Amino acid sequence: MNFWTSIEQKVVDKTEAVMSCQRARLKRQRIVFTNGCFDILHEGHIRYLADARSLGDVLIVGMNSSESVRRLKGPERPINHEQSRALVLASLTVVDQVVIFDSDTPEELIHAIRPDILVKGGDWAVDQIVGGPFVQSYGGSVHSLPFHPGFSTTGLVEAIRKL
Numbered sequence: 001m002n003f004w005t006s007i008e009q010k011v012v013d014k015t016e017a018v019m020s021c022q023r024a025r026l027k028r029q030r031i032v033f034t035n036g037c038f039d040i041l042h043e044g045h046i047r048y049l050a051d052a053r054s055l056g057d058v059l060i061v062g063m064n065s066s067e068s069v070r071r072l073k074g075p076e077r078p079i080n081h082e083q084s085r086a087l088v089l090a091s092l093t094v095v096d097q098v099v100i101f102d103s104d105t106p107e108e109l110i111h112a113i114r115p116d117i118l119v120k121g122g123d124w125a126v127d128q129i130v131g132g133p134f135v136q137s138y139g140g141s142v143h144s145l146p147f148h149p150g151f152s153t154t155g156l157v158e159a160i161r162k163l
Contacts, residue, residue, distance in 0.1 A: 010090035010097050011083075017060055017099045018112050024058045033115035033131075035062035035106040037069045038085050039078040044147075046092070051145045052119040053094040060113060061089055061098045062106040071104055105130045116140050122147030 012020070021031050034052045038045060038061075053059040063086055069078040078085065086098045101109050110118065110131035118135040124144050126132060132142040 007087060007090045010095065011086045012097050012099055014099055014109060014112055017097055020097060021060070021113050029058050030056035030116045031113065032056035032059045032117045032119055033062065033110060033113055034059070034119040035064070037064045037073065037078060038089055039069065039080055041088050048121055048145060049092060050094050055117050055119065055143065058096045059094055060115065061095050062109045063089060063098055063100050065100050065102040068102050068104055107131050110134060114138065118142045120144055
């Protein structure tokens with residue numbers, strides 16, 4: 001298998017993610033889940049994903065589909081199409097799988113995956129993280145990781161527009 005194929009295989013559907021999580025649990029691995037748009041990947045994303053991965057053994061990233069991003073961010077977003085964003089995320093060594101979801105929140109995906117650890121960035125209070133009460137209901141933990149200031153996709157888009 002070549003390197004490109006190994007990246008492509010990390011982009012999975014919900015069913016495959018659930019099955020891989022079941023396999024990880026049999027190995028007593030802790031599953032970390034996070035989600036986002038990841039439109040233009042930048043250093044803040046990389047630091048955040050590395051921090052998330054450090055909390056467990058397997059990192060599953062739920063990524064908003066292009067339609068979902070448009071609903072959340074407006075008609076000019078995303079900049080990059082969902083398959084491109086997914087492959088860029090999948091190329092990161094800290095990311096084990098990427099699952100594209102079409103809803104506005106990852107609630108359904110979180111219920112299916114049942115992560116041990118649910119993570120969002122520091123701009124989210126723990127009690128506001130979607131899926132948090134569900135994860136805590138079976139003994140999982142929810143974390144709001146420290147925000148890395150100075151990095152923002154929206155800020156990058158605005159800076160580019162000013163050029």
